[in-house]
């Protein structure tokens with residue numbers, strides 16, 4: 034169910050789902066979609082007001098993700114916009130067809146939706162597609178990088194995806210590496226740089242010279258990759 038909250042003069046459309054939960058939870062999807070999970074008996078006006086009160090936070094999340102992915106902020110996608118995926122720019126082409134689909138072909142990212150779909154359907158399909166590609170691609174790169182650092186005696190643990198507004202990755206004290214799904218916008222060499230940086234933290238939990246000595250040994254051109262990541266997506 035699509036609802037609308039207000040924050041100042043801004044409208045915040047959100048998708049409402051009611052579930053057997055105790056409290057309301059608001060999340061912002063990487064493509065800007067706002068999802069709200071509310072208790073079964075929560076009052077609709079009350080929900081809209083609560084979302085409105087978090088408006089500042091919602092808009093900031095949308096801006097951060099839009100910047101990272103090169104997506105428009107808090108509105109639906111249109112044909113002709115460009116989308117970053119694995120370091121390349123793709124032109125978005127939205128058309129109607131018999132079946133929902135997202136596919137890449139010859140420099141274009143094509144989104145097909147059924148004629149009866151809601152106007153936010155292309156944005157939702159794109160967000161789901163990017164999230165799915167992020168899961169697959171980042172898992173594949175993590176495996177490769179884990180293998181690479183293993184030859185330097187670093188044993189890696191699990192990794193998971195987590196949206197972080199200002200970070201590409203992090204490494205917890207328990208050895209779990211977190212990667213930002215928005216990294217799927219970056220090229221593979223930049224993705225590998227972020228992963229290897231975090232994997233080096235499994236041995237050095239700091240950024241002292243010892244850490245950089247290790248990093249340069251494992252990834253001699255890390256500075257070039259970091260600069261490329263910052264100029265393309267920073």
Ligand SMILES: [Zn+2]
Nearest residue numbers: 230231234240
């Ligand atoms: Zn670090």
